[in-house]
Amino acid sequence: MVNKPLARARLVTQGVATPIDVGVDAGTPEHAQAIAARFGATQGQDFPGAISSLAYRMGTAGAVNAVDAVNAVREAFNTGLIVRGYPMRGTVFVTAAKDLAWITQLCGVQNLKSMERNRPNLGLDNSHVDQAAEIVHETAGARGATRAELFKAFEAAGIPMGPGNGYHLVRSMLHAGTVVYGPIAEESTRVENHVMLAKDWLPAGTDLEGTFNGDQHAAITELLRRYLDSHGPATLRDFAWWSKLPLGKIRKAFADIASNYVSWHAVTGAPGSTAPGEELWVREDALELIAEHEKDANKPSLLAAFDEIILGYQDRMYIVPEDHHAALVPGNNGVFRQAVYASGEVVGFWKRQGAASKRKLVIEEFKPLSTTRAKQVQTRFKAYPFASA
Template sequence: MHAARAAAPALPASRRRELAELRIIAQGLVDHGDGATPFATPAEVAAHLGCAQGQHLGGVRSALALRLHPDAAAGDGDGDARSRAVAAAFADGSLVRGYPMRGTLFATAADDLEWMTALTRERQLAGAAKRRAEHGLDDALLERIAEASRAALEAGGGALGRDALIAALAERGIVLEGGQRYHALYTLIVQGVLAYGQVSGGEALVVDAARHLPPGGSLESRFGGDEDAAIAAWLRRYLVGHGPATLRDFHWWTKLPLGRVRRVEPVATRGLEHYGEDALGEALQGPPGLRERRDLLDGGAGVGRLLPPFDEVVLGYPDRDLIVAAEHRTRIVPGGNGVFPPTAHRRGTVVGLWRTAGTGARRRLELEGFDALPAVAVREFERAFADYPHPV
């Protein structure tokens, strides 16, 4: 699949820019004409995207805050206020992190995690069976870990850091070493026993899913147990929140079977707009009116913007060649190690990397362009940095 996706640059440059900017609009990174994005709460942002890459805790908090309406934040709605609103959403339980699709953490609205994970649970657990066996994690031990974790969390006030939970398990006679720790927690989160909830001291705390997640979020409660209806709802969210995108993109993103995805297309895509085809000839679909909004913005969709590490603009699609020149591709995944740095975007293209230097009032932007950046671009990035929601 990845080799085929290398054909994406065959699209004309103007077409690549158009698609990239339409996606930026669909993802909620551009205002709706009144200087604000449409989402009133962080949970609404997460629900709009379906899921947001969450393995980098600071990155996902900034990613959600970037898409949040300024009025949703206490204070003047500046970047840090929006970041505090996201932290508060994790604290009040409306946002959580888990493994809804694969062995990568994603942030979701709390009432979505359970049913989404239910759609992928069997595949995920089967795929990790060999690793569990290698680490001696049989069903009996996992059940003991689950029971002990619930007891430890109840005794610990409902939430514990990962290391604190591991220590509490050891006190209860269950000593987990090395990779056992990750695989045990991953398995229990996929099984719906645990989740990652509020953040304390920069660390996401482990919570009891049954106590922390809101009622009514199961596959049975939301969709009457109808998996096709749930897949259709998820597909629609992806196309609305990431579009223009293809069914194959969604299949790649969720790892749900492509045949099942195609089966629910008529229901999922009703009322959506077609935006031509991608480089592989797959139909691109998304929310209606993206082109009109782009025209009304008169270049505003292409203004310089700073995105956090692991943002959905970069990781939400298999066709990253759409947004980065081939000669710079390895710059956004240095060493091919799966660590995606913060990126600077302009006119639909990743034009460089960036980082924050200093702290507090001395915070400043350090920008590394792939090529020389014009002065107007640097000014745009400086403005973006001034409003950037640094994680708090």
Template structure:
């Protein structure tokens, strides 16, 4: 019997993924930054300025509007997936940590030994933090580290970062309100008073549903890599919500997507088609998948992640494909963007880049200019332009 699974090509999977991400079209209205997070579930957020732009790009919100969603307790940052900072709904933190924290902390046991952070030291840091943040107090990273040092807990090297990381993954703290350009630590249970309570198969099903809402089509391996949960758990989650999903085939591999006709936020959006996007580094459009080959050509990967060091540069995306890099320089006069494609770009595409830059300027609330750079050849290839 012939399979009824739809087979799609590269252009189609990129079109569908961009639409899932809220990038294939320009939203005229969404439920602000919170609506963008509802679509993406959680967005990688170790680079705070870039992470905030990921939300502004997908919601049409300005930078002050995005920051306000953290100040009012709607959104937070924590380390729920892969031991890496993410932005997510405050109400989702508890059930996600219940699902992922034990596995993450267990995987870091050797690292704690190397840093000489025993259980007694971790408990001392937790008690100090709880006392300092009690009653709704909030502290920045530097002040918390000074607190540890004053109590005789060394924060030298990576010890300080690991202590802050451990406190959040174990459910003591979360990054909540802003103070200038810094996000402050607060006590998780005090700051997040409304929370969802999910566990077991229901939690796995919700994770799969929410991941696919903002990233489909994707494979089970993509979800397992992103969440750092076992593939068997992800398959259980897929089975839990199987009635909401359908299979498509891309490059001979089964990908999952929400059933046609049930797009996120159906009926609440009006779109204008856009073909160019200026994505920040670490954006979920690339970071959301184990296999990024549909959007990123192999020869462009060393330019996007130089030295394969895990640091992703801001990217220019044209019609779903990573087509170049960009950087910015702020001054009193405004913000100057330098856009450097990997190959020559048509006037029509440059016009689309100009519209993308204008959206970035609206987000920042500042005038934006665009400087075009010569196309970038492969590293070491004759004629390669210097990276921005």
């Protein structure tokens, strides 16, 4: 069931309704890095959408020009400040480069086991992964390599390359922390990253041992803090679903930082969690910001596919009307549509037609937008930080 007060609060803490102060100069690559670090990890399956989501959070309310924001995000990738990887949930995420290794080691063990179990179904075994890793070391170098270049090299070396095998091999190395998705492959016809060797591209000493002296409890506490600060109000079970970390360990970690958070329902009287007995936690010092920008959080927003506002929580129906939830993922095929948000809920889906100066907004409305609302949505479309022409 839609929970409009909760949706508005999350739009504020996520930096969609109003810019969040992350302590760096706005519109710079360091700004993009700081936002990525604040979240810990943000959805990155659709790379153009991931760029737009970060850029949007840099440029909300005209704080940064959309083109400048996109360029800053692209430069952050190209200079190694942010990367993409598979740190958890078998899903691509964007992280600050200094965070990918320790989050992957903390949350990604089950992903490696799952990949290994599926390998025989593809006609692959562990020796093929080892062979592919050797090829990446020989092929990537300082420039890196596109996936297509690696797939060609794998095939030339005699590795079985049936449907999905190349992707499986690269993904296995991403889960293992051998490689990362780094700078943008400008020569490619699609928006994609070069595959880079992690030892060359990630900052030294940023693994679990180097960052937390191997202390998993400290790492869980830090990742939980970032999640609640950037996603709150949220439940501990939301974080458990998001990270796939054990709830028991999460509760122990929360005990160390609980004094910084308050129950959203108890303090505001707003509707609570849809899960019985689960408190929605929010930073106490975020309450003033949420109240100050409640009106801003009612204004329309065009969300990228896979945006954290939609995918950052176990229950998406806090913001997506139940009658339209199935249409968010047509055919339940894992591909999420771009949502139009207004007044505390998703009110439709959107896409663009045409390129660059000929872009046209196409909306599938749940119910007709008012003339005023339709004009506001068009204004947002014109200022949207598109990652590609």
